[in-house]
Amino acid sequence: MELITGVIKSYDWGSRRTLAELAGRPSPSPTPEAELWFGAHESSPSTVGESSGSITLIDLIREDPQTQLGAQCAEAYDGTLPFLLKILAAEKPLSLQAHPTSAQAEAGFARENAAGIDLSASYRNYRDNRHKPELVVALERFEALAGFRAISSTVTLLTALDLSGVADDVASLAANPCPAELKAVALRWMRSSREHHDRLALEVIERATVLLDSGGWIVDRFEAELSTALDLARRYPGDPGVLMSLLLNRVSLAPGEGLFLPAGNLHAYLSGSAVEIMANSDNVLRGGLTTKHIDVDELSSILDFTPIPVDVLDPQPCDRRSEYIYPAPVPEFVLRRWELDGNLEVALGGDGPAVVLCTAGRVEIRAGDHQMEISSGKAVWLPAGDSVTMTATDGGPAQVFAGSTPG
Ligand SMILES: [Zn+2]
Incomplete structure (x- = not known):
């Protein structure tokens, strides 16, 4: 396991307080801090290691995908990490948007490549050939619009x-x-x-x-x-x-409640902070509340106009009394949360990789003889097959999330 350092994204809708206070930095921060990314996304990869000799998580995985991701994940996702874990801190509403299915993303990416549209063009709809299902879990009250109302x-x-x-x-x-x-x-x-x-x-x-x-x-x-x-x-x-x-379901998540956004679901996050996990894609089609590119024809071709009730995920602690699992019907990720107190030790590990993120308190993570302590806002990379135990320190409590591949 290795400490990984996330990348702060300074979008104008971000909060000057939430991420700074979560990580114990001076608040308010000089600029709005909207997202903190932990993952191996090409545009903002996390760095691994504590010293100046640190490398990006992309390079660490590229050196030995079989060891870092496990054979199955390395094979299924062509040697790349299939998910991205974030903390969102929204002071203002984000754009109204939806994401394509895998088939739509493959077709759209190929079509725009064939048309010679530069990958960085502002009017490009498809920046990769992958779908982007996403799951948010509220850290504090989190407000959103999601899916068409009855x-x-x-x-x-x-x-x-x-x-x-x-x-x-x-x-x-x-x-x-x-x-x-x-x-x-x-x-x-x-x-x-x-x-x-x-x-x-x-x-x-x-x-x-x-x-x-x-x-x-x-x-x-x-x-x-x-x-x-x-x-x-x-x-x-x-x-x-x-x-x-006015056409969409208005959703209000209490801390710990989650929401899964499948392909074709029109949504906008309005305010609050949350942990978010998503497939490692940048494919966003926007429909409003933005100054960025809007392509109504393309958006409408991927939108699901079937009204659906909001399905708030409110998991109960499973076998271990502090573990909460947020199921998502996709192969790229599963998200778990633990509420640890000073006496409870929980184990984590699997065939695939995991990112372990502390969002409150401090937690000690041990793998064999190796141990490290992380505080709120910090995260650890667990290569495939690494088993660790976690305990809250400072007498607890501590809150920990782990994004991993299922299984
Ligand atoms: Zn989205």
Whole structure:
């Protein structure tokens, strides 16, 4: 096992406090800190080792993929680490987005390569040929939009909002409450002019404010949805994401609760901090709440317009009383969490690699004679086959996450 150092990504939606305070650094930080990456992604690989002689995790794996990843993982993923583990710290909403299936990513990547679009071009949709399923687990209250809401509920909300600019769309959705009509409405909204959305944002602000002040049944049922639309309309006037937010499930995760985002699920993270694990891909198709490239045709071709209820993962501790497993129906990763106290020792190890990340307290990790102690915000790389035991130090408690390949 080796200490690995994550890379901080300074996007403008990041918090100046969360990651700094998690790691015990001076807060607020000089710049917004949005994400802390632990993995072997080409754009920001973690470094391995504590001294100036450290190397990137990519190079460590490349030198001996069989030892680092295990034979099965090395073979299945062509000698690369199949997952990326992050801490997210969102002060402001992230873009509205969805990710392709593996087949869509392969086809899209090949198509853009054949068209001669540079890999770093801002208007490129597919930066690799892999899918990007992702799973978030809240560290503190984490707010998000994810998947299309049941159409009947959406009609109720939009009818109460009574926005004159979309009255025809609400009527057609009420008359035809099916995914095809939902898709038609969503496409019209995403293709509308900035001026149209500017006017609608003003209407959303006015109508949502009136409804929220009224305190009636609509507020009992849709307070979070109305507050989010109001907030987005103020932050992003002219952006289709304001209206699109009204079609999506509003999700609020308590600490420890998780959410899996499969391919085709339209989502936006709004605020809060979370541990996130994902397949090692950069394929993001955006639909709003951003100044980055939006390709409505490509996004709509991968979106799943079937309304789905939110499936919040709230695992119970399994056989070991402190271990929580977040199942994800993908072969690239599994995420586990431990709540350790001073007396509990847990074992971790498997046929594949793992990244062990401390998110609260301090934890001692032992592999044979070798031991190291990591504090909140620090992580350790476990090559395939390494077995370790973990114990909270300083009397505990400590919180630890491990991303690994399944099995
Ligand atoms: Zn995403």
